[in-house]
Amino acid sequence: MSRKTVLAASLGIILAYCVVALLAPVIAPYDPHAITGAPLSPPDREHPLGTNDLAQDIFSRLIWGTRATLLLGFLGATIAVVLGTAVGIISGYYGGTVDEAVMRVIDVAMTIPIFPLLLILTMFFRPGIYVTAVLMGLLGSFQGVRVIRSQVLSLAVADFVTGTRALGAxxxxxxxxxxxxxxxxxxxxxxxxxxxxxMLIGIGLGFLGIGDPSVVDWGQMINRASQNGAIILGLWWWLIPPGLAVTLISLALAWLGYACEDEINPRLRLLRV
Structure with a gap:
């Protein structure tokens, strides 16, 4: 499969998820918290993916869960990248004492595992989905600083930067x-x-039952299905759809990342020819 095909496929999948998240009130046939029929009903015309133990429509909850997953992923990534890029540029550009101080802080921060710390914070403080996304972004920004800084170190001594600085910029x-x-x-x-x-961290928090209880997410759906006998009873329509939704968006983002890596690193293209 060519890089362009992978790029187009991944962008198409991600765009489809975004459309579903934005149009969830229109696409979902029921309110995700509403009781819509008999509990544990199999898929039928009224409930394409059946109902759960609370008689809630699983298809509607799957649609609404897309919003929480994308919000955690994209908002957290935006904060992490903006903060990591800003600190990395400043550290790499100025170098010297500034760079040394920043790197020592980053060295200490990177020894702290993100998921266990986030687990403790959400368990004790029970933040909402927006606060959780901000915490993810802040804790995840440290790794990006090193990557950006290493690139800026080479750019800071490039001829076009040196010339611009000599002109008094x-x-x-x-x-x-x-x-x-x-x-x-x-x-x-x-x-x-x-x-x-x-996104995977957010789903993991939901699966452990410590996410935002007021927000429908795929982790909560998988957790409730596994705790209420979906596997033993063979209720595939309750467990498999959120699992497939998680897998597909994760693969699409991975494919997009690898395709973009080829674009910014010519040596990777040469190695894969």
Whole structure:
């Protein structure tokens, strides 16, 4: 499969998920919390994916769960990439004492595992979905700093940057006009992989039962199905759809990230020819 085909397929899947998330009130036939029939009903014309133990329509909950998953992934990734890119540019551009201080902080921060810390914070404070996404972004920004900084270190001594500085341009202008545009492709790839990572973390929190209880998400659906005998009773329509939805969006983001990596790194294209 060619890189262009992978890129088009991944973008199509992600776009479809985004459309479903935005149009959830229109697409979902029922309110995700409403009792719509008999409990544990198999799929039929009124309930394409049946109902759960609370007689809630599984298809509607699957549609609404797309919103929570994409929100956690994209909002968390945006915060992580913006913060990591800004700190990485400043650290790599100025170097010296600034770079040394930033790197020592990053070295300590990167030893802290994100998921266990996020698990503890959400367990004790029970934040909403937006606060959880912000926490993900803040905790996940440290890894991006090193990646961006390493690229900026080489750009900071490039001829076009040195020449611009010799002409009297200010540091802010150089970083914004000459450094940032060359970093954006790398930041874009980091955004894609961060979004995938944060989506899976959010689903994991929901599966453990410590996510936002007021928000429908796929992790909660899988957790409730497994705890209420979906596997033993053979209720595939309750367990498999959210699992497939998680798998498909994760694969689409992974494919998009790898396709973008080829685009920004010519050596990878040569190795895969």
């Amino acid at each position: 200010r540091d802010g202008y150089i970083m914004g006009r000459h450094i940032l545009p060359n970093i954006l492709p790398l930041a874009g790839v980091k955004f894609v992989f961060s979004a995938q990572h944060f």
